[in-house]
Amino acid sequence: MCELLGMNCNVPTDIRFSFSGLIQRGGRTGQHSDGWGIAFYEGRGCRTFHDPQASCDSEIADLVRSHSVKSLNVICHIRKATNGRICLENTHPFTRELWGRSWAFAHNGRLKGIKSRRLRFYRPIGTTDSEHAFCWMLDRIRTRHPEPPASDRALREIIRELADEVSALGVFNMLLCDSRVLYCYCSTELSWLTRRAPFGKASLIDTEMTVDFRKETSPDDIVTVVATRPLTHDEPWQAMSPGSLVPFRDGLRVGR
Numbered sequence: 001m002c003e004l005l006g007m008n009c010n011v012p013t014d015i016r017f018s019f020s021g022l023i024q025r026g027g028r029t030g031q032h033s034d035g036w037g038i039a040f041y042e043g044r045g046c047r048t049f050h051d052p053q054a055s056c057d058s059e060i061a062d063l064v065r066s067h068s069v070k071s072l073n074v075i076c077h078i079r080k081a082t083n084g085r086i087c088l089e090n091t092h093p094f095t096r097e098l099w100g101r102s103w104a105f106a107h108n109g110r111l112k113g114i115k116s117r118r119l120r121f122y123r124p125i126g127t128t129d130s131e132h133a134f135c136w137m138l139d140r141i142r143t144r145h146p147e148p149p150a151s152d153r154a155l156r157e158i159i160r161e162l163a164d165e166v167s168a169l170g171v172f173n174m175l176l177c178d179s180r181v182l183y184c185y186c187s188t189e190l191s192w193l194t195r196r197a198p199f200g201k202a203s204l205i206d207t208e209m210t211v212d213f214r215k216e217t218s219p220d221d222i223v224t225v226v227a228t229r230p231l232t233h234d235e236p237w238q239a240m241s242p243g244s245l246v247p248f249r250d251g252l253r254v255g256r
Helices: 016-025 059-066 129-144 152-167
Strands: 003-013 036-042 045-051 071-078 094-098 101-108 173-177 182-186 191-196 201-203 210-212 222-227 244-249
Touching (some): 003 016, 003 101, 003 173, 016 059, 071 101
Antiparallel strands (some): 003 222, 036 045, 094 101, 101 173, 173 182, 182 244
């Protein structure tokens, strides 16, 4: 299946270290060679890059890796095609607008029967079960709440309910962001870690690269990274429980 990478921070941070490890799994250390994409939030805007080529050989991936794009929220995806042909429109993350916010979504897994769910406000551009699931979830949120809910907790609860319903159709490991909060739903496999003071060194699993975060951060920085499988071998990654929704805002877990 595919692999996911997300980041949520309290200060704009670049994701080049984690990204450098993930893209190796797109054709070099892994078989996820059917395209990749990444979404960076800049305020309420969302800058996206997509490429249907393998990430390990992608010139666009080299561009992203060589430029420091700092963001509070990032979603990245490398694809192993199981539903829908290999092409640009089937490459995650997908984006849509709701309540004047740009929402981004990426998914790992297969969902049997999701395309039979009727859609009202949103339509897929590609042919993946993932994009249909995203459109359906936003449809249901918008139907229930034409305006934003009164509380963040209410929004978390509806996202949890919808993710549980979609997960019943198969495997649904998901990253979803509304420009403020990164929502992470685990169906089978998803892990996270939070980097904060005192910072230390970290080494990637998939390529020879080590960073000393003491030289790259300030004492108040808080950075949470989420991935399908841990990207470093010397940090305390926490595996999410199947069926759990874990949201992050300003680098910290919310709504326990």
